[in-house]
Amino acid sequence: MITTDRMAAVDANAAALGVPRKQLMESSGNAVAREVRAIAEPGASVELLCGRGNNGGDAFVAARFLSAYDVTVRLLGRPASIRTEIARENWAALRSADLSTATVTDAADLALDDPDVVVDAMLGTGVTGALREPERTAARLANESGAAVVAVDVPSGIDADTGEPTGSEAGDAVCVEADRVVTFHDEKPGLGSLDAAVTVADIGIPAAAERFTGPGDLLGIARDPTSHKGENGEVLVIGGGPYTGAPSLSARSALRTGADLVRVACPETVAETVQGYSADLIVRELSGDRLRPAHVDRALDLAAGNDVVVLGPGIGDGDETHQFVRAFLSRYDGRAVVDADALRVVPEIDTDAELICTPHQGELVGMGGETAGDPDERAALVRSFADEIGHTLLVKGATDVVSDGEAVRLNRTGNPGMTVGGTGDVLAGAVGALAAVTDPFRAAAVGVYVNGLAGDAAADDAGYGLVATDLIDRLPEAMRDE
Ligand SMILES: NC(=O)C1=CN([C@@H]2O[C@H](COP(=O)(O)OP(=O)(O)OC[C@H]3O[C@@H](n4cnc5c(N)ncnc54)[C@H](O)[C@@H]3O)[C@@H](O)[C@H]2O)[C@@H](O)CC1
Numbered sequence: 437m438i439t440t441d442r443m444a445a446v447d448a449n450a451a452a453l454g455v456p457r458k459q460l461m462e463s464s465g466n467a468v469a470r471e472v473r474a475i476a477e478p479g480a481s482v483e484l485l486c487g488r489g490n491n492g493g494d495a496f497v498a499a500r501f502l503s504a505y506d507v508t509v510r511l512l513g514r515p516a517s518i519r520t521e522i523a524r525e526n527w528a529a530l531r532s533a534d535l536s537t538a539t540v541t542d543a544a545d546l547a548l549d550d551p552d553v554v555v556d557a558m559l560g561t562g563v564t565g566a567l568r569e570p571e572r573t574a575a576r577l578a579n580e581s582g583a584a585v586v587a588v589d590v591p592s593g594i595d596a597d598t599g600e601p602t603g604s605e606a607g608d609a610v611c612v613e614a615d616r617v618v619t620f621h622d623e624k625p626g627l628g629s630l631d632a633a634v635t636v637a638d639i640g641i642p643a644a645a646e647r648f649t650g651p652g653d654l655l656g657i658a659r660d661p662t663s664h665k666g667e668n669g670e671v672l673v674i675g676g677g678p679y680t681g682a683p684s685l686s687a688r689s690a691l692r693t694g695a696d697l698v699r700v701a702c703p704e705t706v707a708e709t710v711q712g713y714s715a716d717l718i719v720r721e722l723s724g725d726r727l728r729p730a731h732v733d734r735a736l737d738l739a740a741g742n743d744v745v746v747l748g749p750g751i752g753d754g755d756e757t758h759q760f761v762r763a764f765l766s767r768y769d770g771r772a773v774v775d776a777d778a779l780r781v782v783p784e785i786d787t788d789a790e791l792i793c794t795p796h797q798g799e800l801v802g803m804g805g806e807t808a809g810d811p812d813e814r815a816a817l818v819r820s821f822a823d824e825i826g827h828t829l830l831v832k833g834a835t836d837v838v839s840d841g842e843a844v845r846l847n848r849t850g851n852p853g854m855t856v857g858g859t860g861d862v863l864a865g866a867v868g869a870l871a872a873v874t875d876p877f878r879a880a881a882v883g884v885y886v887n888g889l890a891g892d893a894a895a896d897d898a899g900y901g902l903v904a905t906d907l908i909d910r911l912p913e914a915m916r917d918e
């Protein structure tokens with residue numbers, strides 16, 4: 437099963453892997469033609485009803501594969517209104533090949549010439565709201581035609597994620613009632629409930645486009661242009677004690693990954709130094725030189741005003757500090773990224789919090805997890821351990837593994853230069869900022885992807901001499917989804 441959003445991400449990842457969308461469209465159109473050949477004898481009349489998006493584009497391709505049939509390609513709209521370049525190119529290819537094409541702009545001019553097969557390629561996953569004209573009339577005609585109706589990807593006017601007619605809240609939903617659906621790459625959640633035979637066509641999307649993070653994973657994280665301060669995330673970093681650099685790295689990384697406000701709660705002895713790293717941080721002092729159980733009430737108060745807590749950078753491994761982490765997590769019920777010395781406490785704690793744990797492999801073993809050399813084996817182990825502890829895991833390595841106990845994603849951005857100290861703190865901050873605006877699994881996957889990209893950009897300039905702060909300034913560029 438794949439949702440519409442995830443499909444768009446995988447599609448973009450495939451393009452980044454060298455399989456561009458036009459190539460996918462060629463395979464999609466070929467699969468549609470195959471379906472027509474399976475249900476109709478050569479010579480049968482086939483009417484292709486095509487929209488102006490890529491759903492229509494699939495049918496332009498299909499027409500080229502149906503030379504043994506009596507084919508009419510009917511475009512709903514003017515050729516100039518075809519929305520995408522790849523669909524336009526495939527339309528032009530039909531025209532230059534002298535295939536029978538027609539355009540309809542007015543619903544009143546629509547009539548079907550008693551076809552044996554109707555191919556519904558009006559709208560796919562790009563549909564919004566109830567069907568408009570002329571698609572609305574065309575859907576009615578197709579439903580009343582008595583022809584076998586083959587829908588491309590999803591019947592027009594159906595939401596692929598829910599199976600419900602789009603715009604059904606308005607109470608006037610019209611959609612294509614397909615006999616068969618040829619959907620691409622994977623089953624869609626909404627198709628199972630339809631009264632149609634569904635074929636899933638492999639269109640050549642490489643498995644790696646789904647398995648590994650890629651630029652598509654960033655889609656939809658770009659912010660709402662009308663948002664105001666605070667809406668794009670408030671993050672509290674709880675850290676510091678024996679180390680001062682770590683909480684500052686996490687906090688500055690969260691800012692560069694897009695968080696609006698980042699606060700640091702740290703022992704008073706390090707507060708001045710942490711503040712000294714950056715005027716952009718809001719620093720809250722806790723008494724003494726280490727995190728201790730006595731700080732829990734105050735830390736919970738501070739945490740309550742934020743979307744996400746990043747817990748652990750630079751806290752050290754003193755007993756009192758472990759007690760603090762234990763007590764904090766047993767009472768905190770929000771979202772937190774847990775890193776470094778705070779990790780060990782997680783498996784033994786009973787918490788309502790939603791955690792994203794970011795261990796390297798040594799820390800994973802310290803938590804009671806297992807690791808393996810082979811990435812597939814490691815992925816399976818991470819998945820079952822995430823399931824066991826009930827939290828999201830991001831296990832760092834040459835290939836990073838992210839799992840929420842169900843889904844697994846691997847990441848291969850990054851380079852050996854990133855074994856330098858502090859890059860883990862940068863990662864924790866980036867994941868924290870993302871966890872304020874998206875779900876934990878995606879925050880971890882995108883965080884590790886952009887952190888690695890920033891590391892690769894830093895290595896281009898500094899080679900293995902790169903340092904953690906080099907990554908921070910490169911995060912905004914890494915976050916761009918184009
Ligand atoms: N990886 C993928 O996602 C692939 C997608 N492909 C095809 O591309 C399709 C998605 O293409 P698009 O994103 O271009 O979207 P669509 O082709 O589904 O339609 C988009 C356009 O239809 C119009 N429209 C939207 N709602 C409407 C309504 N209610 N009434 C009338 N017109 C409406 C709008 O102008 C919109 O831009 C998929 O369903 C599939 O068929 C394939 O070509 C191959 C790979």
Ligand SMILES: [K+]
Nearest residue numbers: 556559590592
């Ligand atoms: K369709």
